[in-house]
Amino acid sequence: MIDLKGIARRHDLPVEQLQVAAELVGQGFTPSFIARYRADESGNLAIDVLWDLKLAHMQHQRLQAAKARHLKQLPAGAELDEEAQQALDAATCEAEVEAALRCFRARRNLVKLEQQAGDAGKLLEELVAFSGQKPSDMVQWLADARGIDRAAAEKLMDQVQELMASLIAGDTRLQEKLRRIVREQGRLRFEFTSSESEPNKQPAKSKQPTPAASPVDGAEDKAASPANAAEAQVAATSEAKESQANAAGDGAAVQAGAAGEPQSPAAPPPGPANQSSPPIAELQSVAAEPTPEPTESASTTDTATAAATDTAPHTVTVAADSNQVAGGDAPTADPAANPAPDGGDSPAAVVPPSAPDKTGTPGSSTSQSQLGKQRQAADGPAGQASKKETAAERAKLTPRQRRRRWLETALHGLPKKGKPIGKWSAYQHLLIARGWRSQIIRPVLEVDNKRVVRQARDAFVARSHPLVDWFESAVESVMHGGALDRVKHDVLAQCEQEAQDRLLAVTAGQLRRRLAQRPVRGHTILVIDTVGPKNVCAVVIGPAGEVLATSELDCSARPDIVDRNVIHLGELVHRFRVSLVAITNGPARRFMIATLRELMRQSADSGLRWTVADRSAADAYASSPSSHRELSSLGRRVRAAVWAGRALQDPVAELLKVDINRLRLGSYQRELPTEALRDTVRTVLADAVYCSGLDVWRARRDDLVHLPGISQPVANQIHRLAESGQIASRRQLAEQISDWDEKQRRQAIAALRILEGDQPLDATLIHPDDYSLAERLAKHTDLELPPAAPEGWTKPSADAPSPADTSDNPPSPESSSPGTAPATELVEGSTSPAGSTSL
Structure with a gap:
């Protein structure tokens, strides 16, 4: 059942107003269809309300699939009793389903246990019904009452405790009460394992990671199981092989991270060797704006293609004519042969480069060289050699190792003293769960054990019972024997799954807002893709998505380089009548922001505008089959820059070209269920296409x-x-x-x-x-x-x-020249290239 009351309370609406829309959503209709064609009968609900209903319905479908999957794992012929069926109907997440079926299995095994225990069941009934004076020695009292020796009486009491443990494990309502107490009163903190106490320390390659202790029974801990240990060894072997194939791409990514701005968590994010620890404020809530994407590891083929096609800095590659997209046969512009026209019509003023600053101020070439010499003299040969070795070690890190290092750094930024479970954000719950599975941390759930024990004791006898002390002692022994750890494990699993559902909704909302952005139409766009570390790519894109010119800029904030970049960009702006400059949110954007600021200052009276372009899926597109069909003769970095510019013109069409699994939706993307994330993204994309x-x-x-x-x-x-x-x-x-x-x-x-x-x-x-x-x-x-x-x-x-x-038959050279995008066709003002989604 969908929680209509919760949705109505969130939007301050009556529950009755949501019932018709909930039925339409259950029939498979999308929010856009209901809002556009069934608004009268659905009560003219806002699109946000309809999306909450849609996401709740998808969550309900996943829960039903989980129930069916777990029911298939029951023994043949097992029929659920009324207690188990009621618990399954009331379950709101998969963790509650697992807990309810575990109680059902415990009740099935209880009959066999009673047969093996013999008189333990009858003795427990007698103890519960006892109304006499409290005996001073329970074991001796039992031995005298049954006429057995003390050893036999102790064995019988142990069997009674085992029976009590089975009764506690099989009581569904009691387990629900215990989980509620732990969740309401529990305080969650975590401890780093001994091998991960220092995030920046290189672990010894010959040592295996120490299995982390679990707050629950060790037999139930997935992180410490032998199967996962074997999986870790296989993963380590695959990482060693993968590092050889990705050495070049990984090294470029690490250099980009070192030269660029410290990135916010993105999948796969850089490790602490390349990134400073993110602020706690950023980790306590999910960022609403898109996060910058780290440079992906390029394959050997892409690296060779990029090296062969990328031009030198400030060398402009221009299309053959204004109606053709840049291709492999496009001529190279000669600044001397094709000077920019003079006059006041230029959108960007061109200024000569300033003389080098000789005063030794920060940022000048003289001060930089002097500081470099002083550092070399202070470090000496040994210090320089150690730096080279450190850089080489960082370059050999695989993406999985960088991901692990970033996770360690992110966990070190969380509060160490802990706080109540409800005070942790969904993102933090996901980080803690990931760190636990990766054996980086050990979560500790502190709770009032006396209250938990008293709650379990009340399931047997009341507080006024004469044997209440013995029952409380027996229940305490059972709870500390693994029952309480099991309850804590269920609470942590429930928090993780609720965090996943919450972040799935956040992902859908962010993607919806991104797809609903107003397309940029009628502008010639100059895109500056700030990847770095040495050079950045600049691409001029026409109003219809055609590539007019490509170039490269030096990635630096030095005044002389800034002046040189501004002159070059001014020539491009004047030559192609650029009206909008877009700088991407890449790792090197802080070095290029000075160039953009100076360009806009000199072009203040020309009408030139600037914006920020999201490149979160640019690298995924650059290595996709669609990019090879449309821009086959352009380098990988140029294709990424082209995608970032076209995404401003038609975000829906460009996102449809990227594989759903490679969309950069947040640093938590890899921790979400793959199937649920794929279905959510597909639903959002389908709704966006349906709108147009x-x-x-x-x-x-x-x-x-x-x-x-x-x-x-x-x-x-x-x-x-x-x-x-x-x-x-x-x-x-x-x-x-x-x-x-x-x-x-x-x-x-x-x-x-x-x-x-x-x-x-x-x-x-x-x-x-x-x-x-x-x-x-x-x-x-x-x-x-x-x-x-x-x-x-x-x-x-x-x-x-x-x-x-184009998905089946790539365009021939006769229909479109190599490296050109398909001819643009307009549908009601659309500027998306043909072959993409026409809006």
């Missing part, structure tokens, strides 16, 4: 599948009909598609735009069910029906290969 619709004639199969209500077989049929030109209207399309469910068809048909069809309304987002109303409004009012196609739009020829089929 798809041009059927140019949509790829992959784009069609993103629409809600369209499966892969349906997408294949639509694509074949579009290739053959056999689509005249939405009604005809719905009749020609086989095996299309009615609910899915009604949801998807409104997002399929058929331009130049028999019905002009097929080119809009008006639902076919509302055509009659729209036609009556146009007939009896001054409103006019929209045109069948936007101005300048042309229908693709059925004989020519369609750009929509």
Whole structure:
């Protein structure tokens, strides 16, 4: 069941107002469909409320799948009793499902235990019903009452305690009460293991990591299990092999981290050797803005391609003409042969480089050289050799090792003294859980043991019982024998899963806001991709997404280099009439911000504007098949910069080109369940595509599948009909598609735009069910029906290969020159290249 009361309380709405929308969400309709076409019957709910309902429904589906998975693991013929069924119905996370089924197994084993224990069950009943005077020696009293020796009486008392432990483990309601006490009263802190007490210390390669102690029973601890130990050894072997293949890329990433600004946690983030400890304030809450992405490790092929295609600093590669994207045959601009036109029409003023500062002030070349010589003299040969060795060791770190180092640094930034469980944020709970599994820390959950013991004792006898002291002592022995650790483990697992659900919702909200950003249209954009460490890439992108020029800049904040960069950027701005400068949130942005500031100061009267571009998925796109098809002759760094600029023009289309698993959504991305994260991202992307619709004639199969209500077989049929030109209207399309469910068809048909069809309304987002109303409004009012196609739009020829089929048949050199993006087609003002999602 979806927690409608919680959602209504969060948005200050009556529960009854959410019931109709919750039913529509349960039927598979997306929030955008409900808000646009079913707003009247759903109560005109805000889109944020509908998304909360959608995420709650997805969480409920994951919970139902977890229940079915755990029920399959029960012994054959096992039927749940009423207590277990009620506990499963009330469970809100997978940890509660596991706890309920564990109690059910304990009750099943209780019958066998009673048979083995013999008189222990009867003795426990007698002790519970005892009403006489309290005996001074329980063992001697039992021996006298049963006529047995003291040794036999002690053995019988031990069997009674074992039976009490089984009864406590099988009591579902008691376990729920104990978990509630631990969660309300518990105080969570953690201790570093001995091998991880110093985050920046290199561990000995010959030693295996010491298994961390667990706050629960060792047999149940996954981190210390033999299977995980073997997995760790296999991972260490794979890391050693991986380090040889990624030495070049890893070294570049480490240098980028050393030269750039300390990055906020991103997946996979740099280790503490490359990054200072993040502030506690940043770790206590999830950052709302996108985090800068560390440079990925390039493969050998990408490295060679980048080295062959990247130009020298301040060497501009320009497209052959204004209508062609930069390619391998593009000529190189000669500043002497093609000087920038003089005059006041230049958007950026060009200034000569300033003379070197000889006063020894910070930032000048003279002071930098003097400081370098002084440091070399102070370090000596031994110090310089040790620095080289340290850099070499850092370069050999694999991404997993860098991730582990970053995790150690992040954990060192958390409060050491601990605080109540409810005071830890979702992000911090995820960090602690990851550190525990990685055997970096050992969580300690402090709780009032006396209260827990008294709660368990009350399940047997009341406080006024004559044998209350003995029962409390026996229960205390049971709880400290592993039962309390099991309860703490369940509480930590429950907190982790709730943190995962919370961060999944945060991820969906951040991605929604990113996709809902207003596209930048009609601007020629100069993108400065601040990756570093020595050079940064600069790309000029036209209003339709075409690459006009590529270049490189020196990555430094020195005044002489800043002046040189400003002169070069001013030439690009003047030559290509750039109206917007975008600097990415890369690790070297703090070195290039001085160049941008000086450029904007000198261009204050020219109308030039600047913005920040998010490059969180740029490297993933640069190594994807889509980038090789569109920009095959450009280097990897240039392709990443092009993606960052095009993402400003059409964020939905560019994000659809990137593999979902490689989207950089936050530093916590790798700690979230993979399947749940993939489903959440797909749902958000599908809703974003649905908001704008798809041009059927140019949509790829992959784009069609993103629409809600369209499966892969349906997408294949639509694509074949579009290739053959056999689509005249939405009604005809719905009749020609086989095996299309009615609910899915009604949801998807409104997002399929058929331009130049028999019905002009097929080119809009008006639902076919509302055509009659729209036609009556146009007939009896001054409103006019929209045109069948936007101005300048042309229908693709059925004989020519369609750009929509780039997923299967890459464009030939005759249709598009190597390294060029597909020809741009506009759909109602869109500036996205054809072959991508046309909005």
